[in-house]
Amino acid sequence: TQRRQEEVRIDNMLSTREMFERRRQRNRASLKKNANGQLRLSVHRTSQHIYAQIIDDAKGETLVAASTLDADFKKAGKTGADIPAATAIGKAVGERALKKGLKTVVFDRGGFMYHGRVKALAEAAREAGLEF
Numbered sequence: 001t002q003r004r005q006e007e008v009r010i011d012n013m014l015s016t017r018e019m020f021e022r023r024r025q026r027n028r029a030s031l032k033k034n035a036n037g038q039l040r041l042s043v044h045r046t047s048q049h050i051y052a053q054i055i056d057d058a059k060g061e062t063l064v065a066a067s068t069l070d071a072d073f074k075k076a077g078k079t080g081a082d083i084p085a086a087t088a089i090g091k092a093v094g095e096r097a098l099k100k101g102l103k104t105v106v107f108d109r110g111g112f113m114y115h116g117r118v119k120a121l122a123e124a125a126r127e128a129g130l131e132f
Contacts, residue, residue: 024111031106032057039063041093041105041125041132043118049080050117052093052125054105064100066092083120090121094128107132 014022031040037058044051053065066089067073068080073092078085097105112118126132 020111022111027110028108031108035106039102039105040108041122041130042108042110043112043121044110045086045112045117047081050086050089050121052089052121054093054097054102063102064093064096066096083117086117086120087124090124091128093121094125094130097125098129103129104131 040055040057042053042055049068051065051067051069054063055061056063068078068085068089070092073080073085073088078088097103107122109118109122114122122132
């Protein structure tokens with residue numbers, strides 16, 4: 001019976017991806033409830049790159065985007081997997097948003113912790129002039 005209990009316990013455990021999706025959905029639901037229709041600065045990171053985009057959920061369109069896959073970032077020959085890269089992307093998305101007249105957003109970290117590259121991107125976007 002103990003072996004059967006262990007098997008049931010293992011079957012009930014969520015995978016890492018499922019836990020990430022739950023965190024992301026919980027965070028996004030909270031944002032949408034409190035954002036009152038504001039634009040959303042969404043961040044996604046992988047082991048090699050980081051992406052940021054400002055999204056208008058009412059229209060369902062991306063207004064501004066920046067990532068370590070951009071041509072001007074690649075020409076600099078930098079890696080996309082470190083804090084200086086995240087800072088550069090945060091600064092780029094902030095500057096592009098200000099050029100389009102976007103000033104206030106809500107920060108959507110997705111299922112990621114507000115730490116390391118995600119935090120560096122957010123702080124750089126704030127320094128560039130975005131308010132959140």
